[in-house]
Amino acid sequence: MLDALGPSHWWPAATPFEVAVGAVLTQNTNWGNVERAIANLKAGGDFEVRALAALPDEVLAERIRPAGYFRLKARRLKNLLAMLVRECDGDITRLAGQDMETIRGKLLAVSGVGPETADSILLYALGYPSFVVDAYTARICQRHGLTPEDAGYEELRTFFMDGLPDDVSLYNEFHALLVRVGNAWCRPRTPQCRECPLERFLP
DNA sequence: TGCCAGGCCGGGT
């Protein structure tokens, strides 16, 4: 995939805090829409933990409207922001330093943060070797018979983490490439992935 | 015009 596409330079966000916000906003949503929402947040002048947490729900929702599910995601963001204020005085980088599973548990305890969002924050914001599984990862694995049809999130994550060294840069690039290959070739409802670079290596 | 996009929650079996 790297030979075919080149390096990805992910996550496409400037700071760890922006990664975390983007991770919530991109749930089941095109990244292009998320960029608009983040631009709106920055234009509002409150792109910081306590300032966003202080916004009324309806105001926050209106700013993130382009990302879809905007009322729902406003609540989810608030939940995450509250956890950051409580656990690390609003400085997300101060979550680092603890055991990875401990932090993962704190992220998963936030209503609106599921396994993919948690792992994205761990890997792309905090630099922990937590492999990110998404819809593309699952679809590509299933299409190529790499994992059982009924494999769930944790099983897929374990498949990659047991087969790869604990390497943040490797996990980062691998996930990014899976998303890019998925977007370009491995579509739902398309049984044949023609011209997919993976076809050279996988059945 | 539908289909799809870097999910997750809560209630029901």
Add this chain to the structure above:
DNA sequence: ACCCGGCATGGC
């Protein structure tokens, strides 16, 4: 322990 409906905008 699964299964499902709900959540919503924008691009192609």
